[in-house]
Amino acid sequence: MKRILATSALALSIAAAPLAAFDLSSMSDEERAAFRAEVRAYLLDNPQVIMEAVAVLEERQAAAQAAGDVALVSSHADQIFNDGFSWVGGNPEGDITLVEFVDYRCGYCRKAHDEVAELVKSDGNIKLIVKEFPILGEASVASSRFAIAMKQLHGAEAYKQAHDALITMRKDPSDATLSKLATSLGFDGDAVIARMESEEVNAELAATQQLARALQISGTPTFVMKDELLRGYLPLENMRALVADKRG
Template structure:
């Protein structure tokens, strides 16, 4: 069965047909017969192709993906397993996922959660993201992160209120933002998201998997367990 999967993957991936026949030792007719006789191998082959494609995307950028902006980390900052989350403070599903992340942190003390600010929904998203990075610089990231998601909207007043609630030096944060200290990080997050094929929030990367949407703690937890076992 494994050689059939190899042929299917080669064909789907666009490898030369002649190479596939040479590898299997079969001609086109017999290969077609074998695939028709074993159609259950096709989903397995497609899953393997997706896995290989995802690994090819992640591996060259893994160290960059898993290296956080200083302070923009939840959970265990020295954790052996890294969960990367792309998030936007205007995103309802990101807000819903906040409790999921806290559950995962409580259940997995070896997990480091790297938050990547990906403000793609509103102008307020970008303002909140800059303040979040300023909070990280001041060692108040988690406090601001929670306070911002608890706000009703991303008005300038609510962003400043979240900063004050988190214990930030707001004047210092404003100076850093005005100096453009966080623009490179935000641009880099866009670059990483585009290379991972991420077009919305929340999105998650753990191990060799990219997950999209509010998939819930069970799905992310399973991906964490797989990364731990790999």
């Protein structure tokens, strides 16, 4: 109910905005009262105007957001697409680059994981870049530290294995759990755990956090495709449609 009232009040102000051309201050009290009564009566008789006004406002806000995002992506393109440390998968020479900011404890990141993998695999011409962006607490940070440590110590394929395991892990990981995971993948668990708190891992996390702030990213998953920021989960078919649109 509060949202409806707030929306209605906002729509009323929008609907009445063109009337600002009239000098209401020059009206008498009786004229102002009559004018307001007419506006109120019109809106009560035509309540759809309220939602129409809100829809117009939302469209304008979305357009302004999109334009702002294009500028943000353009001004930070090198850090987004060529930071030199984020994991790269798919087709490295693909004509479309899809960047994902991910948090392993994020339910929508988990939901998007298989769909992004299917998109990249079925398309065959998409370059995928994954950026570690843990924002949901200590378990998120530990998971990202582990994934980065695996990449730094053992390379891209080891990172991919860790990434796939972490995104499906339901319980918050402990050092023992992560060490066991590294061992199960054929690596020295103690060495990976030791690497997690290194300056090298800190530097990657800090760089991505700084980039996310610059791009005004506050949630996961967030995607970047060419010049567009896609904030939140998108179903597979929507992603495919966007890829087709970007290819023109």
